[in-house]
Amino acid sequence: MSESTVGLHPLTYVRHQHGWSMEGLARLLTLAAQRRGLRMSPGRDRIYKWEHRRAAPGADYQMLLADVLSIDQADVLRTGWPWWLPAYDAPRPLTAEGTRAALTEVLVALEHPDRRKFLALTGGVLTGFALDWATVEPERLTGALHGRRVDSILLAWLESRTDELRALTNASGPECAVLVHALLRTSVQLTRTGVYDEPTGRRLLKVVAASSQCAGWLHFDQGEHARAQHHWHAALHAAHSADDRDLGAGVLSDLAYSATWLREPASAVTIIEHALSRSRSPAVSSLLNVRRARALAVLGDHSATERALGAAETDLGRALPGTTPAWVSWMSPADLHVDAGRCRLDLGRPAAAEDALSEGLGLLAPDRARTRSVVLTYRAEAALLRHDLATAAAHTRKAFDLARTTQASRCIELAEATVDRFAAHRSHAVVAELYEYAGR
Template sequence: MRASRLEQHPLTYVRHRLGWSMERLARELHLAAARHGMILNPDRDRVYKWESGRVHAPDGDYQMLLAELLGVDQELVRTMGWPWWLPAYDIPYGFEPDGTRAVLREVLVALQHPERPDRRAFLAVGAAALTGVGQQWAAVEPGRLLGALHGRRVDGTLLAWLETRTDELRAMTNTNAPECTDLVHSLLRTSIQLIDNAVYDHATERRLHQVTASAAQCAGWLHFDQGEHAAAQTHWIAALHAAHTSADRDLGAGILSDLAYLATWLNLPTTAVTLLETAQSRTRSPAARAVLHLRRAGALATAGDERGTGHALITAENDLDRAQPGTTPAWASWMSQADVAIDSGRCWLALGRTRTAQESLSQAVALLPPSRERTRSLALAYRAESALAQHDLDAAAADARTALDTALATDAGRCITVVRTAVDHIAAHRTHPAVTALREYAQTTLPAAG
């Protein structure tokens, strides 16, 4: 059963998915070794020792051969270590109640074992499977909520407190993300444990899942900002399950758009567009739809579709103009004309329309409030890139330095990465005095790339 994978050794889970016995795996390893001219004689007993933990880890040759059999890059084997590189958790659960419970349990396990490394640039779920997650979320209507579980009853006071803390933390993560990480994880852990162990009625269950979805969505962004892409994806898929159980379609659409944003970031624009089209079919809030269209514009720009990008940007602005007070879900409460401007600038920059990009980015910098420093650092970095493209090295260096200071103050790895890229591009013009000063400043302030 799928739910048993939490209790299985990752190698056992992978082997069962392949339909291989221990003897079959040993035989495949033997054949792989022979192809490399290696003299190895693996047998069932050796595989059993790996899976039972009697041997802490296979030696290097066996791990190399296992990775080859499983189609895993050797660099991932080296950086992740045993058994974390095994592709044991890359198939998403369905949206039935047992699937949602299992997804949330996996997030809880991850919270309880922070020593488990993240795959960084690698995703826990591949592009094809991720698209399937979105399609399944849209197709499956929320059914009967889970019955009450054994444990204590959730009273109204506790539930209201959880909802208030969730809203507060969502707002705080926009300005003090690193300081909020432990608080968000604590809230998420508490809400999942309540779902697992408490007694509640159907209305309370929906609200508990809504709290869990919001907390998991916030946690996903915290991981994404630090470049921990697999952890971000894992939390967002868990959030999508919880939002589905709570029957909150607008929240689910927002989470699906977060997954699309990650896909665009990792240069998977086709996957992103598919996810966003799915999300748009299930959201009703104009402000929420504006977010989806902005992210669709970003994906289309990455794919080089100038006409589609322009149409998506115009649609986003029109939807935002139609937003009425009280109709915007909490996850989209940050959406503003400044966000339309910065995303427009980033899209036009990607498409080579640098003057148009610079105008939009200047508008964004002027409109952003002081609380949006992470976004400001990105706008300044993109504006520096547009100035560079127009050969204005003084303006490019000035914006890059301000972007660098702003990004470092936020301690957001994603922002620092974007700024670092802009600085590196500008630094190629090393003979210009402003560029020389920027290079020297960056060398003393930027953390080492890792």
């Protein structure tokens, strides 16, 4: 998707995807009506009004559009106009209507995971979304006019389960997916159908945001980047509506991390700058600065990277016990050292990288197997740059073992990519053993 398409109405984008003019789409709708035995013949003017938001198509015309686009009629009824159209995945506006649409889309995706593939959001789109988050104030919350009142005991239970599941996914991600999705589904449904006052609604939306953020990481670890972004998009909407700026900043940092991973580090830097403008917790600011350092290192900016790492260390030192949000409580000196090591690798300083990575690995909690696997691949890369094949091969084997136990595609693929770095030394005995171990 090019940035020039972002402002288009979804129906306009769909037409462009298929190469249809307005007249051409009108002819296809007429044929669809004939197949259903209906006397309907829309012209160009009607389609023009739909695309320029002067009017939404009636139920019959939406039915015909769905026929033309091979979309299940149930999706049309469930999602509503224009969100059911298979257009580009652009962020929904940070309004009450946009948030309802974003959460509905997540609910549909949970119930129908194979409905359609999502497209990854471009860096330009994400930076615009981050700017909106930093400048748009949340609207007043209202619950449904009819339905069951949200039970306070149930809400407290959902909040406690959110924190527990976040901790569990660090060690048993794939096994926890069903539980995370069930929590997300329940909390979204309550926001749509429950009766609640504004404080209760904000608590409920924080559960939605946290569980959707957690689900995003589960998809990210399996290499499903577009689906991860889709969940983080919904999480940001929920956090914004709940007026939890720190949680929203954390979700933006996830989107920025994803952008760096997908080779858009400049967009990541801009996203994080917007997030920093509204964050409040020192631990959250530390996380943001670490991820800013990672993006700056990929861009090759030595001095800015070191400044960001220094700010992250200072911020973490200001975090007081009991004041750090639960979702970022994992942030520790170990993470600072690990990310500093990765930054120095990207900046071509393998010796300094190894010092930081070794210290970070020593401080890392034993249950963080995925992070440990990733760090071992970094240490292998640093050893290779120092021409220490034996040490590099040993680190890679350990990374493989851990990656396989986590079942995280991201970790397994990173370990496999590390093996590829040994290609020029394949005739060496320790490298030959590594290739045999990796099944190459």
